[in-house]
Amino acid sequence: MAINVITKDAVLSDIVVQVDPLAELGAFVHALLHGSHHPRSQSARERVLETDSGELMVRTQRFRNFFGVVRSRFLFPTDLAAPAVSNFADRLEAVESMPIEHFARFSAISLVEDSRTFRESDPLLEPDAFLHELERVGLAPVELGKALVEDPESIRRELLVLLEDIERQWFRREWEEVRGTLVYEAELRRRELSQSILHGIAKISPTSTSYESSEMVSFDKVNRGRFSVQQHGLILSPSFHISPHLIAKYDGVFPHMISYAVGEAANSVSLNDVKQRLQALFDDARLEICRCIARTPLTTVDLAIELQMTQPQVSRHLRTLRNASLVTREQRGRYVYYTLNVPVLRSLGSQIIATLLR
Numbered sequence: 001m002a003i004n005v006i007t008k009d010a011v012l013s014d015i016v017v018q019v020d021p022l023a024e025l026g027a028f029v030h031a032l033l034h035g036s037h038h039p040r041s042q043s044a045r046e047r048v049l050e051t052d053s054g055e056l057m058v059r060t061q062r063f064r065n066f067f068g069v070v071r072s073r074f075l076f077p078t079d080l081a082a083p084a085v086s087n088f089a090d091r092l093e094a095v096e097s098m099p100i101e102h103f104a105r106f107s108a109i110s111l112v113e114d115s116r117t118f119r120e121s122d123p124l125l126e127p128d129a130f131l132h133e134l135e136r137v138g139l140a141p142v143e144l145g146k147a148l149v150e151d152p153e154s155i156r157r158e159l160l161v162l163l164e165d166i167e168r169q170w171f172r173r174e175w176e177e178v179r180g181t182l183v184y185e186a187e188l189r190r191r192e193l194s195q196s197i198l199h200g201i202a203k204i205s206p207t208s209t210s211y212e213s214s215e216m217v218s219f220d221k222v223n224r225g226r227f228s229v230q231q232h233g234l235i236l237s238p239s240f241h242i243s244p245h246l247i248a249k250y251d252g253v254f255p256h257m258i259s260y261a262v263g264e265a266a267n268s269v270s271l272n273d274v275k276q277r278l279q280a281l282f283d284d285a286r287l288e289i290c291r292c293i294a295r296t297p298l299t300t301v302d303l304a305i306e307l308q309m310t311q312p313q314v315s316r317h318l319r320t321l322r323n324a325s326l327v328t329r330e331q332r333g334r335y336v337y338y339t340l341n342v343p344v345l346r347s348l349g350s351q352i353i354a355t356l357l358r
Contacts, residue, residue: 001220002218002220002221002224003221003224003226003248004216004218004219004226005216005226005248005258006215006216006226006227006230007201007215007216007229007230008215009230010229011230014229014230014234015197015200015234015235016080016084016233016234016235017084017193017235017236018083018084018186018235018236018237019084019086019182019186019238020077020082020086021086021087021091021175021179022088022091022092022095022163023237023259024175024182024239025075025088025163025166025167025175026067026071026076027239027240027259028174028241029060029166030241032044032045032048032060033060038241039350040261041241041243047173052169052170060162063144063159065110065111065113065141066107068110070109070113071110072106072109073109073249073251074103076237076247076259077235077237077257078094078235078254079094079254080233080235080255084186088167088175092160092164095156095159100124100156103156104124104152105122105123106251107148108123108130108148111145112130112133112137113137114137123149124149127149130145131149174241178240181262181263182262185262189203189204189236189238197229198215198217201217201229201234201236204238205260205261207219207270220355225248227248231256232252232254232256233255234255235255235256235257235258236257236258238260238262239259239260242259242260242261244261244354246259247259270355274351274352276323276324277324277351278348278352280323281326283317285317286320289307289314289317289318289327289338290321290326290340290345293327293340294340294342297338297339298337298338299335299337300314300315300336303318303338318338326340326341326344326345327340327341328341
């Protein structure tokens with residue numbers, strides 16, 4: 001599965017790179033609420049949990065779906081003409097001035113945790129269908145959904161106050177620490193885009209694949225999607241706390257948007273790489289080879305003797321492990337020694353998690 005971005009007929013003015021404090025706050029809160037799969041944000045999460053009295057966390061939990069699996073669209077940049085580095089107060093004002101039907105629709109999408117539901121419809125005009133969907137899902141807060149239907153403006157005001165309090169009590173320090181990194185990445189991305197739109201977009205993630213013949217960039221994701229940059233434009237939004245996710249929004253109301261993690265490398269392998277490594281290990285003989293060379297480098301002759309196998313058998317298993325980057329080889333005179341690639345093996349668990357969560 002993948003998100004496919006079509007660059008055909010796109011020009012440089014169709015794409016902007018924006019550093020957005022509200023988007024980063026949203027990623028930060030998501031990491032607070034889902035700490036197990038956000039190791040990059042662990043120290044920030046610990047600081048919040050140590051200092052928070054509990055009251056703000058309770059209020060945040062009420063809106064947890066807005067920062068959850070389907071992050072609310074209004075938390076991300078929505079204006080191609082916005083400054084390269086947005087101001088937090090201006091971003092809140094943009095949410096406040098958004099047509100209430102848009103706010104309600106994107107809130108409903110987050111509450112039911114399904115980007116396909118209510119994409120075209122209005123929960124304010126179809127409240128029964130919306131509430132039925134909430135009850136069917138079972139995980140979403142029905143109480144908040146009912147309040148949204150009855151008085152969406154009140155919910156918006158409550159959310160805006162919450163965002164202000166989160167920024168003041170939790171997020172301001174984090175923004176000061178990551179802002180420079182995001183500004184630097186944005187400048188680098190603009191230079192890359194000026195040279196090639198296709199490759200400039202592809203380079204935001206090491207899990208992307210670019211297709212020059214079809215003028216398309218494909219991002220490895222757990223969901224499917226397809227949109228054209230030339231239609232509606234595209235906002236790229238670098239983030240620190242969004243790791244290991246990559247989030248794409250293409251709702252037809254606002255410009256298309258992709259929020260991506262800066263500095264992704266170690267855990268950003270493709271789904272095929274993860275499959276290949278798991279399949280390579282799913283064999284008793286190859287596991288025994290890994291156990292042997294984890295202690296000391298060995299040759300195929302050494303392994304054949306140790307494991308009572310033929311050298312051709314050992315060579316075939318080593319080739320499979322090498323193709324999966326699980327072993328390394330070193331020439332020492334006439335002999336080739338094989339060693340377990342411990343860093344890759346150690347990171348396999350986090351690579352699996354990152355791949356499943358993209």
